[in-house]
Amino acid sequence: MVRTPVTVTVTGAAGNIGYALLFRIASGALLGSDTPVRLNLLEIPQAVKAAEGTAMELNDSAFPLLESVNVYDGIDDAFDGTNVALLVGARPRTKGMERADLLEANGGIFGPQGKAINDRAADDVKVLVVGNPANTNAVIAMHSAPDVPKSRFTAMMRLDHNRAISQLAAKTGAPVADIKKMTVWGNHSADQYPDVSYATVAGKPASELVDAEWLESFFVPTVAKRGAAIIEARGASSAASAASAAIDHVYNWVNGVPEGDWVTPGVYQDGSHYGVPEGLIFGMPATAENGEWVVVDGLEVSDRTRAGIEHNIKAAQEELDAVRALGLIK
């Protein structure tokens, strides 16, 4: 059965992540191979021509699921009727910068986009913020969209989740497909706490296969600082892996998470999960049902995990205080 077309808006469409993302969306990887897509590409005026070039290439690919591609430099029209908004457009950090250094440069982008989503998007809109600092930018967008349920605003923690799986697979020699129930708590920043407490490798607890010293001195810092390592090696921020993680996030949000596993989205906190205060958008384990994220509650957390969660609460609150001081949220 052919389903109703879904309108997907991608901001920063002419950027590096945009180029890696758009063709996968058009191929059906974002929503499923039975869902036609209408793509709206948003760029700043100086980059519209480049986005138009990408639109030409999308058309030239003759993707059977791609119903239309439109390029915009105005935010309102770009979000008209949007079902899925991928907020990628923002400046990436360069060598030596921390993600928090981007607060001032990028924070101002997300309020107006949140308002446009509020006023123009479809009732079922789902928003994934990729542009850094992603968790805080998602909160900024959410604050400007009072009519959209808060749970529809999410931040990308999936790249951290995938990186954690990749490191554990390399250490244990297992295929990535054998690794389940990885968790990354907190913020998409060097503060994040990647946690194998409940992870399994081919059904065995990961904690029986790796020692605490490796976890503390290698695994956690390697995953948390992977973004900087990529910038150092590539001379540019991660792009294809980020695009791939965005695809994974939305695919699971829309289509569910396979039985016996969970994933890590950055999700809105209503104060009822793991002591994380209301108002943050925070990475934690989740499955998805009927297009809604469902946090995996009730896990017993170790003292180490608790410390990781508390550290991230503090870091996320400090970022929000900083954007409040900049007048980006009330």
Ligand SMILES: NC(=O)c1ccc[n+]([C@@H]2O[C@H](COP(=O)([O-])OP(=O)(O)OC[C@H]3O[C@@H](n4cnc5c(N)ncnc54)[C@H](O)[C@@H]3O)[C@@H](O)[C@H]2O)c1
């Ligand atoms: N959350 C994550 O896991 C993750 C991973 C990788 C990168 N990122 C972030 O994603 C963002 C994009 O990275 P990139 O490598 O594609 O950067 P890029 O510089 O290659 O592309 C960014 C694009 O956004 C556009 N843009 C800027 N402001 C805009 C606006 N107001 N509206 C629409 N478009 C706008 C620019 O013109 C540019 O084309 C950065 O902030 C980066 O740090 C996040």
Ligand SMILES: O=C(O)C[C@H](O)C(=O)O
């Ligand atoms: O680290 C960065 O600045 C880019 C991105 O957020 C990443 O994690 O690769």
